[in-house]
Amino acid sequence: MREFESRALRVLAGVTAVCVALFAVGAAGGWFPPAPVTWVLIMVAHGLSVLVCARTAVAGGLDPYARRFWRTASLGLAVMAGGLGLRLVTAVTGADLTSTAQIIHGAGALTMLWAVARLPVATRGGRSRIALWLDLAITMTASAIFLWHTAALEAVRDPAALATTVVMMGVGLIVVFLVAKLILAGSESLPRGVLHMFACACLVGGVGTAAGIALGDHSGLEPLLMVIPGAGLAIAIAARRQLPAPGGATATAGPPRQFSLLPYVAVAAVDGLLLHVVATDGRNALVVAIFAVLLTALVVYRQVNAFRDNEALKERFRLIAQNSSDIVTITDRDHNVKYLSPATLRVLGRHPDDLLGTQLRTFLHRDDLPLVQAAAVAVFTDPTSTATYQARFRHADGTWIWLEVVLSNLLDQPSVAGIVGNARDITQVRETQDRLSHDATHDALTGLANRVLFGQRVAENTRAPFPDHRFTVVLIDLDEFKLVNDTLGHAAGDALLVAVAERMLASVRPSDLVARLGGDEFAILFENLGGTDVTRVLDRIADQLRLPVEVDDQLLAVRASYGVAEGVSGDDAGDLLRRADVAMYEAKARGEGGHQRYEPGMDTQRAERARLNSTLQSALAGDEFVLHYQPVVSLPDGVPVGVEALLRWQHPQRGLLGPHEFLAAAEQNGLIVPLGRWVLREACRQAASWPASIASIAVNVSARQLHEGDFVAEVAAALHDHGLAASRLTLEITESTAVDPGRTRHGLEQLRALGVRIALDDFGTEASTLSVLATCPVDQIKLDRSFMPVPRPDAIARAVVQLADAMGLEAVAEGVETEEQRRRIIDLGYRRAQGYLFGRPVPAAELTAMLAVSPR
Numbered sequence: 018m019r020e021f022e023s024r025a026l027r028v029l030a031g032v033t034a035v036c037v038a039l040f041a042v043g044a045a046g047g048w049f050p051p052a053p054v055t056w057v058l059i060m061v062a063h064g065l066s067v068l069v070c071a072r073t074a075v076a077g078g079l080d081p082y083a084r085r086f087w088r089t090a091s092l093g094l095a096v097m098a099g100g101l102g103l104r105l106v107t108a109v110t111g112a113d114l115t116s117t118a119q120i121i122h123g124a125g126a127l128t129m130l131w132a133v134a135r136l137p138v139a140t141r142g143g144r145s146r147i148a149l150w151l152d153l154a155i156t157m158t159a160s161a162i163f164l165w166h167t168a169a170l171e172a173v174r175d176p177a178a179l180a181t182t183v184v185m186m187g188v189g190l191i192v193v194f195l196v197a198k199l200i201l202a203g204s205e206s207l208p209r210g211v212l213h214m215f216a217c218a219c220l221v222g223g224v225g226t227a228a229g230i231a232l233g234d235h236s237g238l239e240p241l242l243m244v245i246p247g248a249g250l251a252i253a254i255a256a257r258r259q260l261p262a263p264g265g266a267t268a269t270a271g272p273p274r275q276f277s278l279l280p281y282v283a284v285a286a287v288d289g290l291l292l293h294v295v296a297t298d299g300r301n302a303l304v305v306a307i308f309a310v311l312l313t314a315l316v317v318y319r320q321v322n323a324f325r326d327n328e329a330l331k332e333r334f335r336l337i338a339q340n341s342s343d344i345v346t347i348t349d350r351d352h353n354v355k356y357l358s359p360a361t362l363r364v365l366g367r368h369p370d371d372l373l374g375t376q377l378r379t380f381l382h383r384d385d386l387p388l389v390q391a392a393a394v395a396v397f398t399d400p401t402s403t404a405t406y407q408a409r410f411r412h413a414d415g416t417w418i419w420l421e422v423v424l425s426n427l428l429d430q431p432s433v434a435g436i437v438g439n440a441r442d443i444t445q446v447r448e449t450q451d452r453l454s455h456d457a458t459h460d461a462l463t464g465l466a467n468r469v470l471f472g473q474r475v476a477e478n479t480r481a482p483f484p485d486h487r488f489t490v491v492l493i494d495l496d497e498f499k500l501v502n503d504t505l506g507h508a509a510g511d512a513l514l515v516a517v518a519e520r521m522l523a524s525v526r527p528s529d530l531v532a533r534l535g536g537d538e539f540a541i542l543f544e545n546l547g548g549t550d551v552t553r554v555l556d557r558i559a560d561q562l563r564l565p566v567e568v569d570d571q572l573l574a575v576r577a578s579y580g581v582a583e584g585v586s587g588d589d590a591g592d593l594l595r596r597a598d599v600a601m602y603e604a605k606a607r608g609e610g611g612h613q614r615y616e617p618g619m620d621t622q623r624a625e626r627a628r629l630n631s632t633l634q635s636a637l638a639g640d641e642f643v644l645h646y647q648p649v650v651s652l653p654d655g656v657p658v659g660v661e662a663l664l665r666w667q668h669p670q671r672g673l674l675g676p677h678e679f680l681a682a683a684e685q686n687g688l689i690v691p692l693g694r695w696v697l698r699e700a701c702r703q704a705a706s707w708p709a710s711i712a713s714i715a716v717n718v719s720a721r722q723l724h725e726g727d728f729v730a731e732v733a734a735a736l737h738d739h740g741l742a743a744s745r746l747t748l749e750i751t752e753s754t755a756v757d758p759g760r761t762r763h764g765l766e767q768l769r770a771l772g773v774r775i776a777l778d779d780f781g782t783e784a785s786t787l788s789v790l791a792t793c794p795v796d797q798i799k800l801d802r803s804f805m806p807v808p809r810p811d812a813i814a815r816a817v818v819q820l821a822d823a824m825g826l827e828a829v830a831e832g833v834e835t836e837e838q839r840r841r842i843i844d845l846g847y848r849r850a851q852g853y854l855f856g857r858p859v860p861a862a863e864l865t866a867m868l869a870v871s872p873r
């Protein structure tokens with residue numbers, strides 16, 4: 018693009034040189050070209066400048082004002098071209114179209130004037146805008162007096178030329194206005210070089226035109242021969258400067274100039290004129306003197322204005338520095354404080370004057386010193402750079418204030434000669450940030466690390482740079498926590514979790530990371546610890562958790578399962594967590610709490626369990642479950658008075674499976690609910706066929722069954738459908754099922770209202786024994802077989818039967834295997850018992866046969 022403009026400019030410069038040379042030769046009295054040649058040359062030069070201008074007007078990358086300016090200017094030049102064309106016609110044909118041509122030419126010139134006038138001045142504040150208009154007024158006034166003085170002399174010499182003189186004055190003033198505006202006002206759209214070139218063009222055009230008018234027609238020597246190519250060349254240069262540079266960067270406008278010599282030159286010139294007038298003939302002296310005084314007044318006014326402006330500016334900066342919440346510091350080469358703004362008192366509680374000559378690093382937090390030193394070195398070594406740091410400084414009251422400091426090197430600036438620091442108090446921002454990042458990595462309930470942070474720390478350990486770095490990951494799951502949540506409510510569950518967290522924290526080293534991964538899942542990361550050292554800590558935690566926690570007036574003991582996986586640097590973090598998880602499930606599946614170390618092969622066992630889950634579903638659908646029945650006898654005679662229904666799975670490949678093989682899985686995946694429903698209906702159906710001597714049929718019920726769906730209605734329906742009297746059905750629940758004083762109690766009362774009996778199974782194995790008895794409506798308690806006397810001491814067996822007697826409940830001793838045990842429990846006072854001694858669990862048909870032969 019610029020390529021074309023450059024070529025056009027070279028041609029234009031050549032044509033202009035030829036024109037000027039011809040004019041010079043002609044003016045010196047030599048040969049001058051015939052009129053048509055003159056006008057052709059002028060037309061060529063003018064045409065080239067129109068072309069360059071128009072191309073700039075349509076070029077990309079201009080802002081809207083620049084584009085408007087160049088469009089209007091191109092239009093003005095094009096109109097002028099029309100005027101020049103008419104002159105060419107006049108020269109060739111002899112028809113006199115000169116006046117029309119001049120009018121058209123004038124219209125073009127006015128369009129150009131319009132373009133300049135409309136160009137917005139560079140933005141500046143109110144006072145300096147006034148200064149701009151004053152400068153313009155001063156320049157215009159000075160020019161006016163010059164023009165007037167010349168014209169007045171002319172008018173005296175030749176009154177007939179008055180009209181010409183007035184026109185010349187008008188043209189002159191317009192030119193001065195254009196030049197002054199372009200130079201003084203500046204523009205954000207046009208670079209200064211462009212403005213100056215355009216001003217040149219105005220000057221050449223204006224002065225040339227005036228000269229032409231003054232000289233009149235000198236038989237063929239046309240002044241426009243010099244003026245049009247000269248002004249056109251200047252405009253074309255301006256137009257090309259406006260275009261983006263070859264690199265693509267747009268020519269940018271400089272900042273507006275606040276100060277120009279132009280008005281002072283004008284005043285000096287008028288003063289010179291005054292001296293000249295006074296020294297020569299004294300004519301016009303009064304008028305010139307008045308103008309000189311007027312101008313001086315304008316200049317004084319302008320100066321006062323500028324001075325005030327300056328003062329206001331200084332005051333504004335002083336107020337900003339004084340009232341700014343930021344601290345501004347200036348320190349010298351040796352870091353000694355030269356200046357501190359008053360905000361120091363507000364932010365750091367220290368008076369600026371007390372700190373002059375001291376070093377700020379005395380209040381700096383030790384941990385932040387390296388950062389601050391690095392920033393200082395950076396600004397010292399590269400004077401053009403700035404450096405930013407955030408550091409803590411001690412407030413006079415001893416607290417730490419976070420400051421964000423921006424340093425700049427102004428050592429080379431004589432008015433400052435120091436390192437300038439701008440410090441902003443960001444304490445609150447930092448605190449919020451710290452809190453947010455804490456929240457993002459910690460559990461809100463317990464304050465422990467969360468899964469994110471735990472994962473990060475495990476990953477860090479796997480990346481430890483020393484090859485023999487060892488660590489241990491332990492995943493912990495609370496046993497039957499869901500039950501606590503379901504029965505006591507979430508608030509109680511939360512309280513329990515908090516207590517668990519506290520006890521875990523109290524049992525580990527400060528360097529160990531305890532985390533809550535979610536729900537009732539916890540985890541601990543032990544760095545540089547493994548083997549029995551870890552299991553000792555886990556035993557300590559288990560002991561701590563066993564101590565009952567008081568929640569909602571209930572004493573709850575917590576049992577947990579722990580999965581342990583040891584890692585070394587280089588392990589895969591995900592793998593490690595999975596291994597700990599597998600081990601944890603293994604521990605959980607044993608159903609008695611405690612820890613399990615990961616061993617290869619566990620994964621397959623786990624996969625097997627997953628398979629079990631799905632086969633259980635089809636087993637229920639495929640009628641693979643059966644009930645066995647174990648007699649409950651009265652003592653001392655040993656006559657069966659009831660049975661307990663016990664679930665078995667007739668597995669197609671593995672044979673008959675007991676509940677411990679599948680019950681935990683069914684509890685976990687919820688299948689226990691439909692399975693238990695089946696057990697209830699099957700037991701009722703079977704019991705209805707037995708003689709009334711079998712007074713009771715006991716069915717085991719799990720907590721989930723009791724809480725999910727409408728259990729009471731199901732029981733009522735089962736009794737009704739099979740015609741079994743409610744009084745013959747006993748539902749066995751465990752203590753942990755009974756702990757909820759509200760929900761469970763209500764359900765149990767409804768069941769009892771039906772006439773069904775409730776038994777508390779496995780009595781004595783859980784911590785809440787006594788409180789459960791106090792709140793739960795039961796009819797029978799079944800002493801867990803682990804308390805069977807002989808060879809064990811009989812204290813608990815004795816206490817339970819006494820307790821039952823005192824509360825009017827029936828006591829059943831479970832797990833009687835020997836004659837000796839039978840005698841012992843009879844001695845202790847038990848009137849009901851169950852055990853292999855009296856009969857193992859057997860299919861219904863066998864039991865029916867057994868009943869037929871058993872002693873009555």
Ligand code: C2E
Binds near residue numbers: 696717
């Ligand atoms: P449980 O309710 O305490 O049932 C008594 C368990 O003790 C039975 O084990 C029984 O076979 C066993 N047992 C009876 N007498 C003796 C004895 O003299 N010596 C020994 N060592 N054991 C004896 P089983 O059938 O394996 O059942 C285990 C547990 O599974 C039951 O304990 C009960 O909690 C649960 N269970 C069984 N059937 C069901 C059911 O249909 N629903 C639910 N929710 N749980 C059931």
Ligand code: CA
Binds near residue numbers: 661717749778
């Ligand atoms: Ca039972």
Ligand code: CA
Binds near residue numbers: 779799801802831
């Ligand atoms: Ca039992």
